Amino acid sequence: MSPALPIDTDRLVLRRFERSDLSALCEYHVLPAMQRYTLGRTRDRDEVAGALGIMRGQISLQRPGDTLTLAMIRKDDEKLLGHVSLHWTDCTAGQGEFRFLINPVHSGNGFVREALSALFDLAFGHYRIHRLMARCDGRNHNSIKLLQQMGLRLEAHYREHALFQGEWDEELHFAILDREWQRSSKVEDLPPRHRVA
Protein backbone atom coordinates (compact mmCIF):
# COMPACT_ATOMS: atom_id res chain seq x y z
CA MET A 1 0.00 0.00 0.00
CA SER A 2 2.56 2.56 -1.13
CA PRO A 3 1.38 6.14 -1.43
CA ALA A 4 1.83 8.15 -4.63
CA LEU A 5 5.08 10.03 -4.12
CA PRO A 6 6.28 12.71 -4.36
CA ILE A 7 3.48 14.82 -2.89
CA ASP A 8 2.94 18.31 -4.25
CA THR A 9 1.77 21.15 -2.02
CA ASP A 10 1.60 24.90 -2.78
CA ARG A 11 5.23 25.64 -2.15
CA LEU A 12 6.74 22.24 -1.39
CA VAL A 13 7.49 18.84 -2.79
CA LEU A 14 7.52 16.02 -0.24
CA ARG A 15 9.75 13.22 -1.44
CA ARG A 16 11.90 10.40 -0.14
CA PHE A 17 15.38 11.22 1.09
CA GLU A 18 18.30 10.73 -1.27
CA ARG A 19 21.98 10.14 -0.65
CA SER A 20 22.78 13.61 -2.01
CA ASP A 21 20.73 15.27 0.76
CA LEU A 22 23.51 14.77 3.30
CA SER A 23 25.02 18.26 3.30
CA ALA A 24 21.68 20.06 3.41
CA LEU A 25 20.51 17.69 6.17
CA CYS A 26 23.67 18.40 8.19
CA GLU A 27 22.93 22.11 8.00
CA TYR A 28 20.10 21.77 10.50
CA HIS A 29 20.35 18.31 12.04
CA VAL A 30 23.56 19.05 13.97
CA LEU A 31 22.37 22.36 15.46
CA PRO A 32 22.12 22.41 19.28
CA ALA A 33 18.62 23.87 18.98
CA MET A 34 17.58 20.70 17.09
CA GLN A 35 19.61 18.29 19.22
CA ARG A 36 17.87 19.59 22.29
CA TYR A 37 14.65 17.81 21.35
CA THR A 38 15.71 14.92 19.10
CA LEU A 39 15.82 11.35 20.37
CA GLY A 40 18.91 10.16 18.50
CA ARG A 41 22.28 11.89 18.67
CA THR A 42 23.46 13.41 15.39
CA ARG A 43 26.19 15.87 16.21
CA ASP A 44 28.55 15.44 13.26
CA ARG A 45 28.48 14.50 9.59
CA ASP A 46 29.03 10.79 10.26
CA GLU A 47 26.16 10.57 12.72
CA VAL A 48 23.88 12.50 10.34
CA ALA A 49 24.90 10.12 7.55
CA GLY A 50 23.76 7.27 9.79
CA ALA A 51 20.42 8.99 10.40
CA LEU A 52 20.05 9.68 6.67
CA GLY A 53 20.67 5.99 5.94
CA ILE A 54 17.83 5.05 8.27
CA MET A 55 15.47 7.71 6.86
CA ARG A 56 16.19 6.63 3.28
CA GLY A 57 14.80 3.23 4.24
CA GLN A 58 11.59 4.68 5.67
CA ILE A 59 9.60 4.79 2.45
CA SER A 60 6.20 3.29 3.21
CA LEU A 61 4.00 1.78 5.90
CA GLN A 62 3.58 -1.95 5.35
CA ARG A 63 3.03 -3.09 8.94
CA PRO A 64 2.75 -1.54 12.42
CA GLY A 65 6.13 -0.28 13.56
CA ASP A 66 7.00 1.09 10.10
CA THR A 67 7.87 4.74 9.52
CA LEU A 68 7.51 6.95 6.46
CA THR A 69 9.88 9.90 6.31
CA LEU A 70 9.55 12.66 3.75
CA ALA A 71 11.97 15.46 2.92
CA MET A 72 10.46 18.94 2.52
CA ILE A 73 11.85 20.45 -0.68
CA ARG A 74 11.06 24.06 -1.59
CA LYS A 75 9.83 24.24 -5.18
CA ASP A 76 11.47 27.61 -5.92
CA ASP A 77 15.05 26.53 -5.41
CA GLU A 78 14.85 22.78 -4.64
CA LYS A 79 16.31 23.43 -1.21
CA LEU A 80 15.85 20.90 1.62
CA LEU A 81 14.08 22.79 4.42
CA GLY A 82 13.30 20.00 6.86
CA HIS A 83 11.42 16.72 7.11
CA VAL A 84 8.27 15.14 8.45
CA SER A 85 7.63 11.54 9.41
CA LEU A 86 4.69 9.27 10.09
CA HIS A 87 5.03 6.23 12.35
CA TRP A 88 2.37 3.51 12.32
CA THR A 89 2.06 2.34 15.93
CA ASP A 90 -1.09 0.22 16.01
CA CYS A 91 -3.04 -1.48 13.23
CA THR A 92 -6.33 -2.61 14.81
CA ALA A 93 -6.84 0.69 16.66
CA GLY A 94 -5.50 2.73 13.70
CA GLN A 95 -2.94 4.75 15.63
CA GLY A 96 -0.12 6.86 14.21
CA GLU A 97 2.53 9.24 15.52
CA PHE A 98 4.16 12.04 13.54
CA ARG A 99 7.31 14.09 13.93
CA PHE A 100 8.78 17.10 12.22
CA LEU A 101 12.01 19.06 12.07
CA ILE A 102 12.77 22.24 10.14
CA ASN A 103 15.94 24.20 9.59
CA PRO A 104 15.41 27.19 11.94
CA VAL A 105 16.55 29.51 9.12
CA HIS A 106 13.29 28.68 7.35
CA SER A 107 10.90 28.46 10.29
CA GLY A 108 8.07 30.94 10.73
CA ASN A 109 6.91 30.72 7.11
CA GLY A 110 4.27 28.01 7.50
CA PHE A 111 6.30 25.33 5.73
CA VAL A 112 5.89 22.74 8.50
CA ARG A 113 2.17 23.38 8.62
CA GLU A 114 1.94 22.94 4.85
CA ALA A 115 3.90 19.68 4.99
CA LEU A 116 1.98 18.33 7.98
CA SER A 117 -1.37 19.07 6.32
CA ALA A 118 -0.32 16.91 3.40
CA LEU A 119 0.97 14.24 5.79
CA PHE A 120 -2.36 14.22 7.69
CA ASP A 121 -4.28 13.84 4.41
CA LEU A 122 -2.03 10.90 3.59
CA ALA A 123 -2.40 9.33 7.05
CA PHE A 124 -6.19 9.71 7.34
CA GLY A 125 -7.02 9.33 3.65
CA HIS A 126 -4.58 6.83 2.21
CA TYR A 127 -3.60 4.86 5.32
CA ARG A 128 -7.00 5.10 7.08
CA ILE A 129 -5.43 6.05 10.41
CA HIS A 130 -7.99 6.80 13.13
CA ARG A 131 -5.93 8.97 15.47
CA LEU A 132 -2.66 10.85 15.00
CA MET A 133 -0.56 12.05 17.89
CA ALA A 134 2.67 13.93 18.46
CA ARG A 135 4.90 14.23 21.48
CA CYS A 136 6.56 17.50 22.26
CA ASP A 137 8.90 18.83 24.94
CA GLY A 138 7.21 21.28 27.33
CA ARG A 139 9.81 23.96 26.51
CA ASN A 140 9.33 23.70 22.74
CA HIS A 141 6.98 26.67 22.33
CA ASN A 142 7.15 26.85 18.53
CA SER A 143 5.92 23.28 18.17
CA ILE A 144 3.24 23.69 20.83
CA LYS A 145 1.87 26.76 19.03
CA LEU A 146 1.91 25.05 15.66
CA LEU A 147 0.09 21.95 16.93
CA GLN A 148 -2.56 24.05 18.64
CA GLN A 149 -3.08 26.16 15.51
CA MET A 150 -3.55 23.00 13.46
CA GLY A 151 -6.45 22.00 15.70
CA LEU A 152 -4.76 19.28 17.71
CA ARG A 153 -5.91 18.71 21.27
CA LEU A 154 -3.60 18.69 24.26
CA GLU A 155 -4.25 15.22 25.68
CA ALA A 156 -1.39 14.78 28.11
CA HIS A 157 1.00 16.91 30.09
CA TYR A 158 3.46 14.66 31.90
CA ARG A 159 5.73 16.13 34.53
CA GLU A 160 8.97 14.44 35.57
CA HIS A 161 7.74 11.09 34.29
CA ALA A 162 11.11 10.18 32.76
CA LEU A 163 14.70 11.30 32.34
CA PHE A 164 15.64 12.89 29.01
CA GLN A 165 19.19 13.99 28.23
CA GLY A 166 20.05 13.89 31.94
CA GLU A 167 17.13 16.04 33.14
CA TRP A 168 13.58 15.51 34.31
CA ASP A 169 11.40 15.42 31.24
CA GLU A 170 8.25 17.45 30.70
CA GLU A 171 6.29 16.03 27.81
CA LEU A 172 3.10 17.06 26.03
CA HIS A 173 0.94 14.84 23.85
CA PHE A 174 -1.22 16.37 21.15
CA ALA A 175 -3.74 14.34 19.16
CA ILE A 176 -6.37 14.60 16.45
CA LEU A 177 -8.98 12.08 15.27
CA ASP A 178 -9.77 11.38 11.63
CA ARG A 179 -13.25 12.94 11.82
CA GLU A 180 -11.82 16.09 13.43
CA TRP A 181 -9.22 16.57 10.71
CA GLN A 182 -11.60 15.85 7.84
CA ARG A 183 -13.98 18.50 9.08
CA SER A 184 -11.40 21.22 9.49
CA SER A 185 -9.63 20.64 6.19
CA LYS A 186 -12.56 19.87 3.90
CA VAL A 187 -15.03 22.52 5.04
CA GLU A 188 -14.29 25.69 3.15
CA ASP A 189 -15.13 29.10 4.52
CA LEU A 190 -17.70 31.02 2.48
CA PRO A 191 -16.68 34.44 1.28
CA PRO A 192 -18.08 37.15 3.61
CA ARG A 193 -20.87 38.24 1.24
CA HIS A 194 -22.46 34.77 1.38
CA ARG A 195 -22.66 34.74 5.14
CA VAL A 196 -26.10 35.15 6.64
CA ALA A 197 -25.10 36.59 9.98
Added chain:
Amino acid sequence: MALYPNYPLQTERLRLRPFTRGDVDAVFAYRRREDVALYLFDGPLSREECALAVQQRIGQITLEVEGDKVVLGVELASSGALIGEVSLIWRNVDARQGEIGWIFDPAYQGHGYATEAANALLDLGFGPGDMHRIAARCDVRNIASWRLMDRLGMRREAHFREHALFKNQWDEEFVYAILWQEWHSRREASDGG
Protein backbone atom coordinates in the same frame (compact mmCIF):
# COMPACT_ATOMS: atom_id res chain seq x y z
CA MET B 1 15.29 1.43 45.52
CA ALA B 2 14.53 -2.27 45.95
CA LEU B 3 11.71 -2.71 48.38
CA TYR B 4 11.22 -5.49 50.96
CA PRO B 5 8.46 -4.17 53.24
CA ASN B 6 7.61 -5.57 56.65
CA TYR B 7 4.07 -6.86 56.48
CA PRO B 8 1.39 -6.17 57.41
CA LEU B 9 1.19 -2.44 56.73
CA GLN B 10 -1.13 -0.99 59.34
CA THR B 11 -3.42 1.98 58.90
CA GLU B 12 -6.05 3.33 61.22
CA ARG B 13 -8.71 0.79 60.27
CA LEU B 14 -6.98 -1.53 57.79
CA ARG B 15 -4.24 -4.09 57.35
CA LEU B 16 -2.44 -4.41 53.99
CA ARG B 17 -0.82 -7.84 53.82
CA PRO B 18 0.31 -10.49 51.32
CA PHE B 19 -2.32 -12.78 49.85
CA THR B 20 -2.71 -16.30 51.20
CA ARG B 21 -4.37 -19.45 49.88
CA GLY B 22 -7.33 -18.82 52.15
CA ASP B 23 -8.30 -15.66 50.23
CA VAL B 24 -9.81 -17.36 47.18
CA ASP B 25 -13.45 -17.15 48.28
CA ALA B 26 -13.20 -13.52 49.33
CA VAL B 27 -11.52 -12.60 46.02
CA PHE B 28 -14.15 -14.57 44.09
CA ALA B 29 -16.88 -12.61 45.90
CA TYR B 30 -15.85 -9.40 44.11
CA ARG B 31 -13.99 -10.59 41.00
CA ARG B 32 -17.06 -12.56 39.86
CA ARG B 33 -19.10 -9.36 39.62
CA GLU B 34 -19.85 -7.70 36.29
CA ASP B 35 -19.68 -4.21 37.76
CA VAL B 36 -16.20 -4.85 39.19
CA ALA B 37 -14.91 -6.31 35.91
CA LEU B 38 -16.34 -3.53 33.75
CA TYR B 39 -13.12 -1.47 33.61
CA LEU B 40 -10.58 -4.24 34.28
CA PHE B 41 -8.72 -6.01 31.49
CA ASP B 42 -10.22 -9.35 32.55
CA GLY B 43 -13.91 -10.13 32.47
CA PRO B 44 -15.65 -11.59 35.53
CA LEU B 45 -13.53 -14.46 36.91
CA SER B 46 -14.55 -18.01 37.77
CA ARG B 47 -13.54 -19.50 41.11
CA GLU B 48 -10.72 -21.44 39.41
CA GLU B 49 -9.38 -18.25 37.82
CA CYS B 50 -9.51 -16.55 41.21
CA ALA B 51 -7.49 -19.41 42.71
CA LEU B 52 -4.86 -18.87 39.99
CA ALA B 53 -4.86 -15.11 40.55
CA VAL B 54 -4.41 -15.56 44.30
CA GLN B 55 -1.64 -18.10 43.70
CA GLN B 56 0.16 -15.51 41.55
CA ARG B 57 -0.34 -12.70 44.08
CA ILE B 58 1.12 -14.72 46.97
CA GLY B 59 4.60 -14.15 45.51
CA GLN B 60 4.10 -10.47 44.56
CA ILE B 61 5.38 -8.85 47.75
CA THR B 62 8.71 -7.17 46.89
CA LEU B 63 10.17 -4.83 44.26
CA GLU B 64 13.55 -6.08 43.08
CA VAL B 65 13.78 -5.28 39.37
CA GLU B 66 11.97 -2.97 36.95
CA GLY B 67 8.45 -4.18 36.22
CA ASP B 68 8.02 -5.93 39.58
CA LYS B 69 4.64 -5.55 41.24
CA VAL B 70 3.55 -5.64 44.86
CA VAL B 71 -0.06 -6.78 45.28
CA LEU B 72 -1.55 -6.69 48.77
CA GLY B 73 -4.83 -7.82 50.19
CA VAL B 74 -6.69 -5.15 52.17
CA GLU B 75 -8.50 -6.38 55.26
CA LEU B 76 -10.51 -4.67 57.97
CA ALA B 77 -8.53 -4.59 61.20
CA SER B 78 -11.72 -5.05 63.19
CA SER B 79 -13.10 -8.20 61.52
CA GLY B 80 -10.28 -9.49 59.30
CA ALA B 81 -12.62 -9.40 56.27
CA LEU B 82 -10.83 -9.06 52.90
CA ILE B 83 -12.33 -6.02 51.16
CA GLY B 84 -10.09 -5.64 48.13
CA GLU B 85 -6.56 -5.32 46.85
CA VAL B 86 -4.02 -2.62 46.03
CA SER B 87 -0.96 -2.81 43.79
CA LEU B 88 2.27 -0.88 43.26
CA ILE B 89 4.33 -1.45 40.10
CA TRP B 90 7.95 -0.36 39.63
CA ARG B 91 7.69 1.10 36.11
CA ASN B 92 11.11 2.69 35.72
CA VAL B 93 14.14 2.26 37.97
CA ASP B 94 16.33 5.14 36.66
CA ALA B 95 13.55 7.72 36.66
CA ARG B 96 12.07 6.22 39.89
CA GLN B 97 8.57 5.83 38.49
CA GLY B 98 5.76 3.83 40.05
CA GLU B 99 2.12 3.06 39.26
CA ILE B 100 -0.63 2.22 41.71
CA GLY B 101 -3.91 0.44 41.20
CA TRP B 102 -6.76 -1.03 43.20
CA ILE B 103 -9.80 -3.28 43.08
CA PHE B 104 -12.35 -3.11 45.88
CA ASP B 105 -15.43 -5.10 46.78
CA PRO B 106 -18.42 -2.77 46.20
CA ALA B 107 -20.03 -4.27 49.32
CA TYR B 108 -17.62 -2.17 51.41
CA GLN B 109 -17.87 1.08 49.43
CA GLY B 110 -18.51 4.47 50.99
CA HIS B 111 -16.37 4.25 54.12
CA GLY B 112 -13.14 5.75 52.79
CA TYR B 113 -11.35 2.40 52.96
CA ALA B 114 -9.95 2.68 49.43
CA THR B 115 -8.55 6.15 50.14
CA GLU B 116 -6.97 4.89 53.35
CA ALA B 117 -5.39 1.87 51.65
CA ALA B 118 -4.17 3.81 48.60
CA ASN B 119 -2.61 6.48 50.80
CA ALA B 120 -0.71 3.77 52.67
CA LEU B 121 0.58 2.52 49.34
CA LEU B 122 1.70 6.01 48.29
CA ASP B 123 3.55 6.25 51.61
CA LEU B 124 5.24 2.93 50.83
CA GLY B 125 6.26 4.01 47.33
CA PHE B 126 7.48 7.51 48.19
CA GLY B 127 8.95 6.54 51.58
CA PRO B 128 10.85 3.24 51.64
CA GLY B 129 10.45 2.83 47.84
CA ASP B 130 12.22 6.18 47.15
CA MET B 131 10.00 6.83 44.12
CA HIS B 132 9.89 10.21 42.40
CA ARG B 133 6.50 10.00 40.72
CA ILE B 134 3.56 7.62 41.05
CA ALA B 135 0.88 7.43 38.39
CA ALA B 136 -2.52 5.75 38.11
CA ARG B 137 -4.81 5.20 35.15
CA CYS B 138 -8.48 4.44 34.67
CA ASP B 139 -11.32 4.48 32.20
CA VAL B 140 -12.98 7.90 31.98
CA ARG B 141 -16.35 6.32 32.89
CA ASN B 142 -14.93 4.87 36.11
CA ILE B 143 -15.92 7.88 38.19
CA ALA B 144 -15.29 6.24 41.57
CA SER B 145 -11.73 5.49 40.56
CA TRP B 146 -10.69 8.95 39.35
CA ARG B 147 -12.47 10.63 42.24
CA LEU B 148 -10.27 8.53 44.49
CA MET B 149 -7.22 9.75 42.54
CA ASP B 150 -8.41 13.31 43.16
CA ARG B 151 -8.71 12.63 46.89
CA LEU B 152 -5.18 11.23 46.96
CA GLY B 153 -3.90 14.60 45.68
CA MET B 154 -3.04 13.25 42.23
CA ARG B 155 -3.25 15.56 39.21
CA ARG B 156 -4.97 14.66 35.95
CA GLU B 157 -2.06 14.55 33.50
CA ALA B 158 -3.66 12.90 30.51
CA HIS B 159 -7.04 12.44 28.88
CA PHE B 160 -6.63 10.11 25.91
CA ARG B 161 -9.48 9.76 23.44
CA GLU B 162 -9.81 6.74 21.16
CA HIS B 163 -6.12 5.97 21.52
CA ALA B 164 -6.70 2.22 21.72
CA LEU B 165 -9.38 -0.44 21.67
CA PHE B 166 -10.66 -1.79 24.97
CA LYS B 167 -13.10 -4.70 25.01
CA ASN B 168 -14.01 -4.00 21.37
CA GLN B 169 -14.77 -0.32 21.92
CA TRP B 170 -12.81 2.89 21.61
CA ASP B 171 -10.99 3.52 24.84
CA GLU B 172 -11.03 6.81 26.69
CA GLU B 173 -8.55 6.97 29.52
CA PHE B 174 -7.32 9.25 32.30
CA VAL B 175 -3.79 9.22 33.67
CA TYR B 176 -3.26 10.81 37.07
CA ALA B 177 0.05 11.36 38.82
CA ILE B 178 1.65 12.76 41.95
CA LEU B 179 5.28 13.80 42.45
CA TRP B 180 7.36 13.12 45.56
CA GLN B 181 7.42 16.81 46.51
CA GLU B 182 3.63 17.05 46.20
CA TRP B 183 3.13 13.97 48.36
CA HIS B 184 5.65 15.29 50.88
CA SER B 185 3.98 18.68 51.28
CA ARG B 186 0.58 17.02 51.70
CA ARG B 187 1.93 14.83 54.51
CA GLU B 188 3.63 17.83 56.15
CA ALA B 189 0.37 19.74 56.03
CA SER B 190 -1.64 16.89 57.51
CA ASP B 191 0.96 16.35 60.26
CA GLY B 192 0.78 20.04 61.15
CA GLY B 193 -3.01 19.95 61.29
